[in-house]
Structures are given as structure tokens and as C-alpha cells.
Amino acid sequence: MKDKAYSTPRGTADILPDEIPYWRFVEETARAVFERYGYKEIRTPIFEETRLFNRSIGNATDIVSKEMYNVSATGSDENESFSLRPEFTASVVRSYIEHSMEKTQAFRKLYSIGPAFRHERPQKGRLRQFHQLNVEAIGSTDPALDAEIIQMNAQLFGELGLNKHEVRLNSLGCAKCRVIYTSMLRKHLEPAKQGLCPNCRTRFDVNILRVFDCKNPKCREIIKGFSVSENMCDECKTRFKTVQSYLNASNVQYRLDSALVRGLDYYTGTVYEITYPTLGAQDALGGGGRYDNLISSLGGQNLGAMGCALGIERIIIALKSENTVPSDKNIKLPDLTAFIALADASLKETALKLLADLRKAKISADTDYESRSLNSQMRMASKLNVKYVIFIGTSKSADLANVKEMHTGKETQVKLTDLTGYFK
Numbered sequence: 530m531k532d533k534a535y536s537t538p539r540g541t542a543d544i545l546p547d548e549i550p551y552w553r554f555v556e557e558t559a560r561a562v563f564e565r566y567g568y569k570e571i572r573t574p575i576f577e578e579t580r581l582f583n584r585s586i587g588n589a590t591d592i593v594s595k596e597m598y599n600v601s602a603t604g605s606d607e608n609e610s611f612s613l614r615p616e617f618t619a620s621v622v623r624s625y626i627e628h629s630m631e632k633t634q635a636f637r638k639l640y641s642i643g644p645a646f647r648h649e650r651p652q653k654g655r656l657r658q659f660h661q662l663n664v665e666a667i668g669s670t671d672p673a674l675d676a677e678i679i680q681m682n683a684q685l686f687g688e689l690g691l692n693k694h695e696v697r698l699n700s701l702g703c704a705k706c707r708v709i710y711t712s713m714l715r716k717h718l719e720p721a722k723q724g725l726c727p728n729c730r731t732r733f734d735v736n737i738l739r740v741f742d743c744k745n746p747k748c749r750e751i752i753k754g755f756s757v758s759e760n761m762c763d764e765c766k767t768r769f770k771t772v773q774s775y776l777n778a779s780n781v782q783y784r785l786d787s788a789l790v791r792g793l794d795y796y797t798g799t800v801y802e803i804t805y806p807t808l809g810a811q812d813a814l815g816g817g818g819r820y821d822n823l824i825s826s827l828g829g830q831n832l833g834a835m836g837c838a839l840g841i842e843r844i845i846i847a848l849k850s851e852n853t854v855p856s857d858k859n860i861k862l863p864d865l866t867a868f869i870a871l872a873d874a875s876l877k878e879t880a881l882k883l884l885a886d887l888r889k890a891k892i893s894a895d896t897d898y899e900s901r902s903l904n905s906q907m908r909m910a911s912k913l914n915v916k917y918v919i920f921i922g923t924s925k926s927a928d929l930a931n932v933k934e935m936h937t938g939k940e941t942q943v944k945l946t947d948l949t950g951y952f953k
Contacts, residue, residue: 540648540657551845554855555689556642559662559839562685565888566677567865567895567913568638568664573620575644576600579610585619585823587736587794592616596647613646616793617663618820618836619827625667626829634912635832636668636899642841653846654811660841664817667824669898670833672768673877675799675819676775677898678835680885682803682815683781685839691847694814696783697802698776700769701738701790702761704797704822710760711737721751741790749788756787765798772799778878779885795820799835805847814847815839866952868910869896872903872922880921883948890949894919910935919948 537543544552560570579599586593598613614620621639624630630637641663648657664681666674679696686694701707714737718725722733725740729748732739740752758769776783783801791800802816817837825831848855867887869880880896887894895913897906903923910918920931924942932951933940943951 538657540651542656542658548845550855551848552841555662555841555844555848558688559640559642559685562681562688562888563640563662563664564865565891565893566638566681567893568640568666571621571624571639571641572643573614573617573624573641575646576611576613577620577623579612581619581623581827582612582615585622585795585827586616592647592793596649598646598648615647616645616838617641617643617661618665618793618795618823618838621663621665621836622667622824622827622829622834626824626827631668631830631832635830637666639665639667641665652811654808654840654843656842662815662839662841663836664838665834665836666898667834668832669835670821671898671900672771672799673775673881674833674835674898675772676779676781676881677884678817678837679776679783679801680779680781681888682837682839684888686803686814689844689848690851690853691805691814691844693805693807693851694847695804695806696781697786697789697804697816698773698783699786699789699800700758700761700765700772700798701796701800701818702757702765702798706760706762706765707797709762710757713760714738714740714755714757717755718751724751736794738790741788752788757790758785758787768798775878775881778882791816791818795823795826797821801837803839805843805850807850808843808847811843813840814843865893865895865913865915867892867894867917867919868906868913868915869894869919869921870903870906870910871897872920874900876922879945883919883921883945886949887952890953892949892952917952921945 582597583593592615597615600611600613644658644660646658651657664678718733722730725748726743726745729740729743789800789802796818798819798821800818803814804812805814806812815838819835821833824834869883871880884894884896916935918933918935923931928945929942930945930948931940932943
């Protein structure tokens with residue numbers, strides 16, 4: 530009698546040669562877009578100490594309480610506990626802190642591509658070993674960075690040909706106003722608590738914001754009418770308005786969604802999700818948000834941060850729904866061409882519009898997100914080894930920019946509307 534044939538574990542899949550062109554198309558397009566925005570690749574282990582994920586993601590989340598894969602080795606210390614990574618952010622932050630990256634350059638733009646693992650019920654586009662495009666920008670609280678990452682996501686989907694994507698946007702506010710609005714939410718839900726599903730009754734006591742994650746129609750009806758963003762403090766409301774104005778300046782389409790909270794405890798401030806409605810019930814391609822308290826909670830400095838994760842399997846399903854047949858031809862990764870230096874922080878919106886125009890023209894460009902002086906911005910441009918620095922606000926005319934060729938030192942005045950053509 531022959532042995533039973535082996536097969537892939539439930540919730541995993543082989544990526545066969547016929548599928549590889551899709552994977553290369555997604556991964557290489559992502560690398561090109563991310564590096565055009567100044568992001569550098571980082572690779573971390575696929576397993577970490579379990580306590581890292583418990584601390585960062587939150588013990589009350591479904592990921593930690595139900596879905597993590599714990600791993601062990603024969604003869605290992607019984608006090609050791611490791612888990613396969615269920616997401617990337619905790620690992621990247623751990624690496625940032627462990628290697629003291631803030632000592633050489635506090636503001637870091639990092640991206641990763643690879644597998645993650647969650648023990649959940651397998652569905653179309655949701656596997657137990659799944660793959661993500663992951664982005665982290667650590668070291669800045671600038672709301673322009675929130676807008677940049679969302680705009681970068683939108684551009685990536687545009688270059689993949691997924692133009693039907695939709696961006697849902699919300700804010701969770703800061704730690705101070707969260708205490709206030711969660712108390713208000715508790716009062717809002719208290720009269721109807723017994724009508725919630727068993728999971729949400731537990732969430733009510735452990736982490737009430739998780740009620741927004743529930744798909745139960747009755748729970749969704751009970752939660753309806755409560756807006757997190759409308760109950761934030763004035764400072765957080767102003768910041769959220771600024772993010773929206775920057776997105777508007779970059780021509781990014783989005784809709785506000787007061788019920789969007791995302792599934793991880795470390796989020797603060799801006800959160801967003803990108804969906805592809807033609808895919809039906811499983812339409813989420815990814816999303817992200819700001820996590821300004823995570824670095825300090827894991828033992829690092831008090832630094833702002835913003836990140837996102839996009840699901841490769843879901844993206845490929847969307848590509849196939851559009852009958853996209855990718856080429857497996859290599860895509861050249863661009864060098865950083867230009868750095869926009871601002872003479873005044875009030876010109877940030879102008880800079881973001883220019884960045885969006887340059888990047889849409891496939892010209893790699895970046896700007897300052899740490900409110901540096903003009904001299905410090907120049908030093909950063911030199912460190913980044915850019916070819917050109919575009920000075921905004923140093924000309925007598927608001928319609929002109931001074932463009933400096935770093936190799937020769939030659940400066941040229943160029944109309945803002947002509948900048949894209951200047952670099953082609």
C-alpha cells in the first residue's frame with residue numbers, strides 16, 4: 530500500500546511557475562515606487578520573541594489571543610517563547626531600536642516584502658501563510674508623512690493598473706482624547722450591551738474599540754451613529770484636517786469612514802484602508818496608520834511613526850479580475866533624482882504637489898519631514914546623494930524654484946509648472 534500523498538498544510542499555497550510573473554510584477558513595481566519615494570529595504574527574521582508581539586499588537590486583539598503560531602525547538606530553554614511574525618511593524622521597530630538607528634539618522638524610511646503567518650480560517654485571498662508589502666516611516670510626526678504614504682499606495686495601485694481602488698480614512702486621535710471618547714463610547718453602548726454578540730460583549734470590557742471590527746449586522750447597527758473622529762480633542766481634529774488638505778493637494782481620492790479603527794492596538798491618529806469593491810466581501814487590499822507611541826513603549830525614544838501593509842495575494846486577485854497579464858521583465862529601480870528644500874514650513878503643501886507631479890512622471894524625489902533648517906536640508910540632500918536640490922521659497926517670485934545641480938554646483942531658475950519637464 531502506497532503512503533498517502535503529501536500536500537500543502539491547510540491555509541498555505543505553492544506559488545507555481547505560471548504564477549511567478551504576477552508576483553514579480555507586484556514586487557518589482559512596489560520596489561520601484563517605494564524607492565522612488567526614498568524608502569530603503571530592510572529584512573527581519575520571520576520569528577521573534579512572543580512577548581514582542583504581545584506588547585506591540587495587544588493581548589486583547591484576535592491576532593495575539595487566537596491567531597499566532599508559536600514555535601519551539603527540541604532542547605530549547607523552556608522559558609523561551611517565539612512566534613512566527615503575524616505582521617511586520619513590531620519586527621521593524623525592534624530592529625530600529627536594537628541597532629540604534631536613531632543615533633546615525635533618526636528619520637528612516639523602510640520597506641519589507643515577505644511572508645507573515647496567522648492561524649485563522651482560510652478564505653480566498655486570506656491564507657495562514659500570506660505575503661505583504663510593508664512600509665514604515667519612523668522618526669517624524671509631520672502630517673505630510675501620513676498623506677505621502679497614502680499617496681504612495683494610491684500611486685502603486687495606479688501603476689499596477691488597479692484604478693478602481695478606494696481609500697477609506699479616519700483618525701483615532703491621541704492617547705489623551707482616546708480616554709475621553711472611549712468613555713463616551715462605553716456610555717453609548719451600555720444600554721444595548723446585552724444585544725451585542727458574545728465576542729463584542731468581551732470586547733466591551735477588554736478593548737471597546739474592537740467592537741468596530743465586528744461583522745455581525747446587529748453589532749454594526751448598535752455601533753452606528755458614534756464617530757470617533759468627531760469626539761477627538763481639538764488638536765487631533767486640526768491635525769486630521771491637515772492630513773486631508775495634504776491629500777487634496779496631491780489629488781488623492783478618499784472617503785471619510787468614522788467606523789474605521791483597524792485591527793491593531795498600537796495605532797494612534799491617522800488610520801486608513803484601501804479596498805477594491807469589485808472583489809466582493811473580501812475586498813481589502815491593505816491599509817495602515819500612525820503609531821506614535823509604539824517605539825517608546827518597546828524601549829526606544831519618543832518618536833512618531835507611520836506605516837502600512839498591503840496583501841500581495843489580494844492584489845494578485847484584483848489583477849486577475851482586471852484580466853491583467855503582467856510581463857516578468859525586470860523593472861529598473863531608480864536612484865533618487867531630486868530633493869525639495871523648503872525655505873519656510875508654510876510651503877509644505879506646494880512641495881507635496883510638486884512631489885506628486887514628479888513621482889507621477891516617474892522621477893524619484895523626496896523632501897524634509899523633520900522641520901530642519903535650510904542648511905540642514907542641504908546636508909541631508911548631500912547624504913542622500915541626490916542629483917538635484919529644488920529650493921522652494923528662495924526666489925523673489927513665488928512661481929519660480931531654484932534648481933541646484935549637486936555635481937557641478939550650477940543653479941537654474943525654473944518655473945514650478947515646468948519642473949517635471951526640466952528633469953526629463
